[in-house]
Amino acid sequence: MTLILENVTKRFGEHTAVDNLSLTIPEKEMFGFLGGNGAGKTTTFRMILGLLDKSEGKISWNNEQINYGKSNLIGYLPEERGLYPKLKVREQIIYLGRLRGMEKAEIVSELEKWLERFKVPEYMDKKVEELSKGNQQKIQFISAVIHKPKLLILDEPFSGLDPVNVEMLKEAVLDVKESGTSIVFSSHQMDHVEEMCEHLCILQKGRPVVQGALREIKRSFGKKNLIVHADESLEFLKAFPGVVNYKKVMDGCKLQIEDEAVSQEIFQALQGKGFIRKFELEEPSLNDIFIEKVGASYE
Numbered sequence: 198m199t200l201i202l203e204n205v206t207k208r209f210g211e212h213t214a215v216d217n218l219s220l221t222i223p224e225k226e227m228f229g230f231l232g233g234n235g236a237g238k239t240t241t242f243r244m245i246l247g248l249l250d251k252s253e254g255k256i257s258w259n260n261e262q263i264n265y266g267k268s269n270l271i272g273y274l275p276e277e278r279g280l281y282p283k284l285k286v287r288e289q290i291i292y293l294g295r296l297r298g299m300e301k302a303e304i305v306s307e308l309e310k311w312l313e314r315f316k317v318p319e320y321m322d323k324k325v326e327e328l329s330k331g332n333q334q335k336i337q338f339i340s341a342v343i344h345k346p347k348l349l350i351l352d353e354p355f356s357g358l359d360p361v362n363v364e365m366l367k368e369a370v371l372d373v374k375e376s377g378t379s380i381v382f383s384s385h386q387m388d389h390v391e392e393m394c395e396h397l398c399i400l401q402k403g404r405p406v407v408q409g410a411l412r413e414i415k416r417s418f419g420k421k422n423l424i425v426h427a428d429e430s431l432e433f434l435k436a437f438p439g440v441v442n443y444k445k446v447m448d449g450c451k452l453q454i455e456d457e458a459v460s461q462e463i464f465q466a467l468q469g470k471g472f473i474r475k476f477e478l479e480e481p482s483l484n485d486i487f488i489e490k491v492g493a494s495y496e
């Protein structure tokens with residue numbers, strides 16, 4: 198089931214939050230949705246879910262109009278987490294599972310599996326308000342996937358989690374994807390998107406500035422990173438032709454260079470200038486691409 202957005206626009210009064218956005222999110226894919234604060238990610242999610250009317254355009258899923266009435270097919274982890282603090286985890290998930298048409302016994306058995314997996318079986322009969330913020334997030338995630346949705350929308354799923362819990366949740370998300378669910382998720386942490394997504398879109402002021410397959414986006418960016426560690430000062434590389442950016446790091450520097458050929462010229466220029474301990478050419482990171490494409494709009 199492919200999710201398609203065609204020329205979707207959302208205006209709040211004079212302000213255009215999402216501007217003529219077209220996207221195709223392939224079936225059974227993990228799609229990364231990125232953008233700075235206020236870029237329009239949550240607004241797009243709300244429109245996909247039918248929680249917010251769009252001003253213009255068309256959103257369809259499997260050629261049908263999508264809406265939250267089809268909630269047994271959709272899972273949503275909202276940015277503003279929304280659990281009932283006074284309810285016990287068991288009551289909470291049973292309530293949400295029933296709303297999605299599940300039988301109570303099936304809900305409890307699925308919940309037990311998830312709590313075991315997240316290493317918190319003892320939370321079954323704890324009130325949500327008794328759990329830490331990160332652990333509430335695990336429960337919120339369970340509430341989004343308990344009914345095995347076909348489409349899962351995760352708004353900042355990893356924010357506020359410690360590194361161990363991030364890894365645990367990442368694995369869970371990948372398993373949900375492997376079971377055949379299409380997943381769209383937003384994140385400000387580029388490394389998560391880089392690790393998990395085949396396709397992505399970077400929004401800036403409601404418009405896509407980068408869109409497509411991650412591998413292709415990196416290839417077409419052209420610039421590469423070069424890390425050099427040496428005994429001698431490398432300051433002279435700041436002004437070296439083809440060096441776009443120079444950053445001092447421990448023991449050396451990290452350069453952004455125009456293309457691979459520049460690295461060879463630098464290598465030659467370094468001959469006879471002391472011992473080179475590291476000389477490593479890297480693909481640009483998604484963080485580099487994001488900063489270049491979106492960073493300018495902050496100035």
Ligand SMILES: Nc1ncnc2c1ncn2[C@@H]1O[C@H](COP(=O)(O)OP(=O)(O)OP(=O)(O)O)[C@@H](O)[C@H]1O
Nearest residue numbers: 209212214232233234235236237238239240241276
């Ligand atoms: N209900 C609303 N009424 C008026 N303006 C809104 C409303 N919801 C969102 N906006 C505006 O639309 C723009 C996009 O907001 P949105 O929440 O979609 O951004 P976001 O990309 O999710 O940002 P963040 O990363 O900070 O969560 C912002 O300028 C925001 O102020």
